Amino acid sequence: MKIACEAVQVMAGEAELIRGVSLSCAAGELVLLQGPSGSGKSTLLSVMAGLRRPTAGQVTVDGMPVSRFTAHHRDLYRRRVGFLPQRLHLFEDLSALENALVPTLPRGGDPEVLLKARELLVRLELAPVGDRPVRTLSGGEQQRAALVRALAGGFEVLLLDEPTAHQDEPRVALIAALLEAERARGAAVVVAGHDPRLATRLGLARRYSLSAGCISLEAK
Amino acid sequence: MAFACRRVVLRPVRSGLLALAVLTVTLPLASGLLVLNAVEQTADRVVAAGPSLVVSRIDAGGWAPISAESAAVVSRIPGVAAVRARVWGILPGHEPVTVIGDPALPDASRLAVVGPGVGTGGEGSPLALTALDGRAVWVEVSSLLPSSTAAVARDLVIVPEGIARTLLLLPEGRATDLAVTSVRSEEDEALVTEIARALGYPVRVTTRAQMRGAFRSLTAQRGGLWLLFALPAILGLALVVGQVASGGPAARLEAGKLKLLGWTTWDVARLHLVEALVPAGLASALGLALSYTGVFGFGGGPAAALLLGFERIAPGIGLATEGAVLALAQVGAVVLLPCVLAALLPAARLAREDPADLLEAP
């Protein structure tokens, strides 16, 4: 699966949040989107996830213009996307494991997702707290719980906003290894963030830089 | 379903209040309608066991005794299978009783069979009955009808025919009315005019269908009134369910989170629907079960007293259970359907919000 942005523009009233952004990420590629706070990384990821519709341009997945889909079909498209937003949006009454299973519930659940979620909890050192409500977890643990939710479903596209926020060095290495594993599985992985520790650990296909809504492709 | 049940468990107060509201509406509504349905079915059985037509003589003053020879006249009408002159009547007083004269009981025996509501000292005890002219007539209670017959035989006293005539001041050769059995029930309506013509004096002829229809009109009217009175409660319940299903301010954020994860509008609406219906359905089922037990296990209960005009709760009226399932289904529908819609509409309204707006809401 290949996800691509073609001259995407996003306006918020008179303000131009994103201007003429084009990027792509094919299956088995890992792409990094860097930029300072307020540059529009989160906005771009939300457009790619079908949460917002661009004012101009389009987002395509395998040539299908998902940004032009009706609301119902954009909801269905998100079933194929593992999304880690900047604000984690976890269900605080549920445990980390339960949060990981929520995306699959409308289709009756998936035992493979349950197995993978348990493995991820172990690898990300959340197993001891995996059954506690997430509101009792620390900020770093909640970040990792949200990451488990994004990765457990075996999604074709991964859109991850600041996946290493609040994480120490060893855990950044863990997360980088997991992302590499997803890339090797054949997912198209787009990571947005300004953590330099992550950039050095990932086998990137491309590195983009976003500044004031404009994108540029950096040399590898 | 499991997720919805988990959320129900995580919000015990909200779910409990919703269940209590549903139970409070279901129990009295179901009890009332069940009683009326059971009375209707019981009446059907009793009417079906009775005569096809009842002929009573009427004059300017109302009811008048009918001559026993009229039975012979009526029996000669084609389509009439049998005619019996009946001696029965009501003895007024502090505790009115209905006296039936049974020709099978020997007059000299002075034995009586009494219903469960007649005050006696039990089998073998004497019973004093006050005739219409004020005289006291003593009989001996030979047996008591079981309490389950209270619906139709509560105040019955079955005595020899001679004693019944003494009590009711009916001379020999006269009867209260004629019980007619027809050859084919389809011809009952046609027999009405034939009988009136044959007797030659004013009579009132009541068919089985009319008797049945009278009971049904009564129960239908009371059932309709019961539902009308329950309507405000049902509307209030719908408001409660709607409020619960809309979930408050946190519900918008939750719906946004679910849509973020690929849930569609219908998935989110279905979750809210199930979440409201699980406690409502359980409470409704409990209410229906309790009402069934109250009506058929404890003789009608308060609903029977209210609807049937008893001054006190009748002890253990045995009622027919046919049609109870349909009546319960009606109540379930009347209670649960508004709950379904009250849960669905706000859930749909919430679910159709755009997740980007929901997630960015304060």
Add this chain to the structure above:
Amino acid sequence: MTPHPAIAAVLVADALSAIALLAAMGGAVRVAAGWSPAAPGAAQLALERAAEEVSLAGRAALVLSGLATLLLILALNHVLPALIPGAMCGLGVLEAIPGGAVLLALRVAALAGLWTWAVIDKLDRANERGPLAPWSARVLLAAGALALAAALRTATSLLETDLHSPVSCCAAVIDLARAIAPQTALRLAGPWHAVVLAASGAGLAAWALRGLRSRRAAAALLGSTVAWVLLAEWVLLDVFAPYHYGLVGHRCPFCLFLPAQGFAGYVVHGALLVAILEAGALAVATACRSQLPAASHRRTVLAGRILTGALAIHFIASLLPLVVFRWRTGAFL
């Protein structure tokens, strides 16, 4: 008239259906007026979400309206006859209800309208761009108006039912049939009509299963199905009904709903209703073929199969008592 609980259940279901319909129609007005596919503005995004609510509420209204109609038929056949002097079946009750026959026809038309909308809505939702959304909204507005009128008519008619005047019930239909039969070719109704019915039904089914290419063909199929339903109803009452009732000349369609006839009316008449609805669905799906080829094709295939099944079920359920009678007695009535 204080409503009987069975009547109250119908009125409650109708009221709930009306609430859901009004919620749906409110959104449908906005969708019909302002739909602009793939437009990036907040207005179009809001309309897309409104369209989802319209779909949900509309489907709820369809279910509730169908439930109300079923409750009405149950009340007409099994509850109300005991209250109306002379009524033996639903026909007698309809005589006591002001405009009873019109009421029933209106309800069936409303159901057909809502079903047509549901077919268009489902086809539209199968496509990512929602090309039929404005048309779906307009059809819902029309069907919804019809359904609201039917609900209102039901409420006023039921509450004005005359419970005291006796009715002639089936006698009215029997007399009418006797009066009509000599003037038409169907006066010779007999086994040959059943053969014609079977042959024409098989032809209709084959036509539906083969698949239609044009809107004209689809409209012709719909018209043919309606004609076949009318023929089937006549043959049922004239040829097969005697074997259901064990009585020649009792041409009452409603007595078939009674327990004495094994509730056969629900099967034979229900199958005819399904046949008309699916013929309509087939016509609609064919008309949408150019915009939604894959989804339309799937729906036309499904409609063809359901239509065939409905025709077969009606014929078999109608014919069965005749076969049993012949097998038991060796003769025909």
